[in-house]
Amino acid sequence: MSQHRTTDEGSDLARAWARVRANLRESAGVRLFDQWLKPMQLDEAGDPDRVRLTLPSAFATNWVRSHYAERLFREFRAILPDIRSVEIETAPARAGAAVVSLTAVPVAAPVVVAAPAAPASDVERPALEPRYTFDRFVVDASNKVAFNAAKQLAKPGAVRFSPLFLHAGTGQGKTHLMHAIGHAFMAAVPGARVIAMSAERFMFDFVAALRARDTFAFKMRLRSADLLLIDDLQFIAGKDATQEEFFHTVNEIMGAGKRLVISADRSPQALEGIEQRIIGRMAMGLVADIKPPSLELRRTLLDRKVADMADVRVPADVLDMLAGRITNNIRELEGALNRVIAYAQLTGETLDLDFAIATLGDVLRGSMRRVTIDEIQKRVSQHFELKPLDLISARRARAVARPRQIAMYLAKRLTTRSLPEIGRKFGGRDHSTVIHAVRRIEELRDTDADVDGAVRALMRDLEA
Template sequence: MSDTRDSSPWPRVCEKFKREFGHHAFTTWLGQLGFNGIDGGTAELTAPTKFVRDWIQRHYAPRLQDFFASEDARVKALTIRLAPKSMTGTPETAAPAETVPAEPAEAGISMRTDEGSALDPKYTFDSFVVGKSNELAYAAAKRISESDDVAFNPLFLHGGVGLGKTHLMHALAWEVKRRDPQKRVVYISAEKFMFEFIAALRFKDTHAFKQKFRAVDLLMVDDVQFIANKESTQEEFFHTFNALVDNRCQVVITADRSPTDLEGIQDRIISRLGWGLVADIHPTDYELRLGILQSKAEQTRSVPVPAEVLEFLARRITSNVRELEGALNRVLAYGTLVGRPITMDMTRDVLQDLIRANDRKLTIDEIQRTVADYFNLRLAEMLSERRARNIARPRQIAMYLSKQLTSRSLPEIGRRFGGRDHTTVMHAVRKIEDLRRDDSQLDDDLARLGRLLEG
């Protein structure tokens, strides 16, 4: 090995880790590693167990390699080996952690909330385009960022993929930390919350886990539907939620559906999620999509984008904001790399696969939600085993429309309707086809639903 103890970069790497990920993450994970040295451009660490090694490789290895490279230019790779039974894996003592910076110093710099997940500097309130579909969610998040005492707790944001839930969470965290760098803010996905809780149980360190999540001013949990049917994690989440609300600390939660439509979540949690303000982020309309594209095009001035191209994209890419922005990025990248001006013909050529996909954009989820809303049902009711006519008929209609308006197979449609067999879907399709011939009301309902789904 080429390093000596005196010249070891390890203490400084530990300090960088603490600053970015927090002291709790350091003691739980990095604190168990040993540093062997640098050999042939590879920094070598040892872990006491396979579980610790695998966790660090999945969650921290790229940043650890960056930390080593910033301390020693020779480091081009990182390896973590299992320690022999006789090794303790205790790292050298590091200095106290420093305060997390309150805002990005330049483009491309990210911040981590206190012991939470990284924040994207692009996701701010200024870069969030507001329209009818998201104005309530935006106003609520802005209110929390501007005031220490709001009338609703928690704030529950729900909507489909790529509609701006995560953007608002990041923007909220940036603004709170900008206003008061001493505020304790944690933004974390429900998946990571679960993994950290499991690790705390494994290492008998639940006290530190509770302290981390209950000693905060603002806790934001993304995609809470992930903990469905995870009973132990739900138990801890329930008590964490209660402790924070009782202490007048703000909680913000996101999910892909409203609290009442969440399946596999305890009733007492669903009840508490509805205590505050529930804000739905709807799919974007044409005006909002065009506004988003215009805003992004103004930020990227490398290649001019004609108005007709932006209007074309706003009309044709309707699935979600993420895909919309991705389409514009592809067009911009192509124009920049090949040195050609952006035209309608070039846009159609570059995005032909995406345009084809959006020509058949309807999903089974959208059909289920639209039908449930049309018949004033909860989505969970329509997907349940109940056979009452006022529930079974809308379910059959949703199955019929899923067959008619999507390219999904009968078995796949059945799975999306509570794990039903494909023969059940086939029966529903035939039943609706037979009934609509003689039932003018049903035929009218199907026509209206078709217009709603296509519009």
């Protein structure tokens, strides 16, 4: 194993960390990165095959663990293959200083995301979120069919239906159910081969296999799965070669009588840019939708979230307000709760209804009404005195390019559409173009008063 922390190579880990930070900043966006990820520090002391990252508070540590532990491990392994684990811990307090815990979730033991021990077993360990289990999924009429179908598919024995196709909007629990199936099936069938990945990861891995001229290994890996979980099918829309391989993989899994679970943000028939033969295969199994969470479900979720944080008290009227105002996205709802708790703890202010409303002003305004990309394009065109067709044209003049970037930024900020979907709505542009536009407008809002004023005016107009 290479000792990448030796004197001769002492900067390898630091260089890797710099690349990882740059990748996180690009993918997460400036604001999220600065708030949660930028404070992370690399501790270069210790074993050569272990990465240790520290954060200044327990609350921040738990947030990064929950949202970025797997991502950090994959990023480091892509640069330094010898890395076996990534540990995320709270930095120790200075000698003599009081230790203040911002949350009662235990943090003494670090979360370790590690590669499988080699080669005691050749069974692939799926990247499943530990929190996403059936017993932590809150059930009501909006998701009962999907929940029961998921539990049925996770049982050992003969497969009653496959594939299971779950569809729901962003943050409504479909990924939770998929990972719960994986956990339950591995518990029921020790040694089963379970593979979980996003459709986007399927595409990246397939393209990498093509470039390496090793598609056979890629095919055998996926088709040997006893349970294959593919999340967010909409991400391979318009990718003909990827869809060809995906179709054959689906056929092999179904033909072998194995378990297949697919998710997307809409029903199979409503998917754009997906081949009809793939849609036909999805419809052959069980299609289950998850509807937007009811008020009762949203309130129950908040109660459970607060119960998980011992010594944290949130007034009932604050929870009622959150459940009543943030209606479509469970992930956004939980994020809003985390935000008011963190702000209250960091500022020392009383967490009451007025404080919550002031802290979540932008979130609450954004949740009042959902806008479409078509509306955004129309409003931006009117604001800058352009034709709507200009925004989807190939014109690169600054008078058109800057409004187009603003429209893409607003589409990412105000809609739940994916980056590829936004790109397609702007003349078939690639998702990387959308990422560039979003980052550019975020930067200009901090330095260009005209751009910031235009964005603010358009957001007020669209949310009105």
